[in-house]
Structures are given as C-alpha cells and as structure tokens.
Amino acid sequence: MQIYSHWARTTLKIGENEYGPFLLTAYTGSDESLAAAQAEGQLILQRRHAKLLAAEPLGGEYPVGSAPLREQVEQRIHNSSGELIAAITRNRYGSLVLNAPRVMFLDVDDDDLRQPPPREPFSLAQFFRNLFSTAPAPPPLPPLVPHEQLQLRLAAWLQLHPEWNFRVYRTRLGFRLLVTHQLLAPNSAEAQQIFAAMRTDAIYVRLCQNQDCYRARLSPKPWRIGWRRPKHPFPFDTPEQMREQQQWQQEYTSRSQAFSVCDWVGEYGSGHTTPEARQLIELHDAACLGGQKLA
Structure with a gap:
C-alpha cells in the first residue's frame, strides 16, 4: 500500500x-x-x-x-496487534477513500454486467443443421438485469469455491463486493481470477494492482450532491490554499449528510469473516450505509 x-x-x-x-x-x-x-x-x-x-x-x-497516489491521509487504521491494515485518504476530487492492502473490495459496474457473453466459434456442421432444419428457431431469451447477472456469477463461483464469502452492496451505477473469508493481495493469482469472474471494472483493477491495495469510496462524489471539486490540488502550496480547502470540506461534509454511498444487498457464501475484514466492515458500513439517495 x-x-x-x-x-x-x-x-x-x-x-x-x-x-x-x-x-x-x-x-x-x-x-x-x-x-x-x-x-x-x-x-x-x-x-x-x-x-x-x-x-x-x-x-x-x-x-x-x-x-x-498524491492523497492526504485522514486516518490510519490498525488491528488489535498494532499492525496497519488500512488508511483513509481524500482523493483528487475530495471524497474519502478506504485503502486496504489485504481485505478485498471489488467494483462491478452495471454496464460491464450487461455485456453479452462471448460468441461461440463458427461451426460448419451447426450452420448446415440450422439451414435445413424445419423446426422454428426458439425465441431469444430476455436479457438478465445486472442484479441477476451478478447473482448468477456469485452462484457459479460459490459452487466451485464454497469456502468463499461475499458481502454485496448496491452503488449508484453498479455493485461493491467485499470478500470476507480470507485476506488477498491485489496481485495474487486468486485475485485475478475473481476480478475476471465478477467482471470487475478494468480501470479499478489496474488501480488496485498499481497501488497494491483495494479502494472503496466512503463519501459521495461532490458533483452528485450539488457541490464542486476542490479548487487546489494536494499538497497545498500556501496557508491560504489550506484554509480554502478546509472551507470546501466543511460545505462538502454538510451536503453529504443527505446522501449515502451504498445500499445493503446481502451476504453470499460460507458466512466466514476474518477479524481484519470485520473491523473494516464496521467502519465501511457506518460511513456508507444510510438508506438515502446514492451519490
């Protein structure tokens, strides 16, 4: 991290x-x-x-x-043994982000879940069977909505890996998955497999791999709550810039109270949760859930 x-x-x-x-x-x-x-x-x-x-x-x-990433550290999180397990930073557009090197978060967009499966390779035999067949072609199946697509992918993964456990949250444009049963490094082979299986956002995957940690936004994007981005990039050059940033944060925090980042969907799998994951779940849910408009 x-x-x-x-x-x-x-x-x-x-x-x-x-x-x-x-x-x-x-x-x-x-x-x-x-x-x-x-x-x-x-x-x-x-x-x-x-x-x-x-x-x-x-x-x-x-x-x-x-x-x-050039981000201001707002808080460092340690476990009961004093080991650093996560940090909260403020990103370039002002939102708070949880950075976790071993507790896996996945960012899955609706658009990625809607993508059709890859086409089967051309078969000459199948082509002629279809050409001379007198039976009417079956009607196309209706496309699955993103939530159904994700549930199918989770069910398929858990059929092969019953020891896994996922917490699933709804975000404004997709889903956030939290793996709780074991700790995983972002560049591990297992992480790459689950990234692909859940159709995790490709930009998010590269970011996790490059920064050697997973990231989960804890507060709204400012433009979704009627506010602007911070005027000055971090680190700040002058005391005046720092004062302006503090004023920006006060207004941002006030506006954020009427919004949530996630809605709770459910838990899937073995039910097992590591102590490190449990500690971050409490922090994450307190910050992100609230039953209000997602932003």
Whole structure:
C-alpha cells in the first residue's frame, strides 16, 4: 500500500536564456517528515536537470501508473496487534477513500454486467443443421438485469469455491463486493481470477494492482450532491490554499449528510469473516450505509 503521511511539491527554475526560464516540478512523499519529502524532491530535480544538460532522455524519471497516489491521509487504521491494515485518504476530487492492502473490495459496474457473453466459434456442421432444419428457431431469451447477472456469477463461483464469502452492496451505477473469508493481495493469482469472474471494472483493477491495495469510496462524489471539486490540488502550496480547502470540506461534509454511498444487498457464501475484514466492515458500513439517495 503506497500511502504517505507527508507530501511535498518541489520546484527548480532552469534555462535562464531567450527560451526560458522553465520550471521543473516534482511531487514526493515520505512517512518520516515534510522535510524528508522535500529533500527527496530536490534530489530528483537535480538528477533531471543534469540529464537535460547532458541531452539525455528523462525516461524513468516521471511518474507512471504505479506512482503513489498524491492523497492526504485522514486516518490510519490498525488491528488489535498494532499492525496497519488500512488508511483513509481524500482523493483528487475530495471524497474519502478506504485503502486496504489485504481485505478485498471489488467494483462491478452495471454496464460491464450487461455485456453479452462471448460468441461461440463458427461451426460448419451447426450452420448446415440450422439451414435445413424445419423446426422454428426458439425465441431469444430476455436479457438478465445486472442484479441477476451478478447473482448468477456469485452462484457459479460459490459452487466451485464454497469456502468463499461475499458481502454485496448496491452503488449508484453498479455493485461493491467485499470478500470476507480470507485476506488477498491485489496481485495474487486468486485475485485475478475473481476480478475476471465478477467482471470487475478494468480501470479499478489496474488501480488496485498499481497501488497494491483495494479502494472503496466512503463519501459521495461532490458533483452528485450539488457541490464542486476542490479548487487546489494536494499538497497545498500556501496557508491560504489550506484554509480554502478546509472551507470546501466543511460545505462538502454538510451536503453529504443527505446522501449515502451504498445500499445493503446481502451476504453470499460460507458466512466466514476474518477479524481484519470485520473491523473494516464496521467502519465501511457506518460511513456508507444510510438508506438515502446514492451519490
């Protein structure tokens, strides 16, 4: 899980000539201190500057999909042994997100569940049987609604893996599944199998794999509750930006009270729940459920 308590935005002005100046920028995180994050940023910028002076490519210097997400840590969650099991962060558009490295959450969209199954390969024998058959073709079956599709997939998986257990929630545009019977790393072989079996959102899967944790949004998306995104990206450059963010959060929190993130659907499987999953279930349900309009 790539979560840092301290983030720094570091800049370096270069190219004082007819084409400049230019500003190099680096974002770096640290769990030690803000000063440590700033020092790391300075080192990165000095290396980039040296490469530019030597006309060398900057490949590998800029963040890619596996770079840690630049999010403010609101809370760290530990188990009874003091081990870190999750963290709550605030994402780029202001919502609170639960990050869990071992308790598996799946994000399944209605649109993905509606996709038709892959077509069967062409069969010449079947083609001629259909061509000369006098029997009328059977009427097409009505498409299953997303909830029915998901239940069929859960039933098929549990037929082969009866020890598994799922908690299922309805979101505004799909479903959230929580695996409770065992702990799973996002890049494990079992995780890849269940991602595919449940038609988990592909972007969500890549995010979990790159960040080495599962993510579950705990508060509404601001535009769904009549509010705007935060004005300034994290980390904030000035005390004024921090004050504006605090004012934004106060209004966001107030508007969020009239909305929920999930509705409870049910539990499927063995019923087994690990202590770590039980701890996060209590936190998740308290934050997400409420029987109000989903946002």
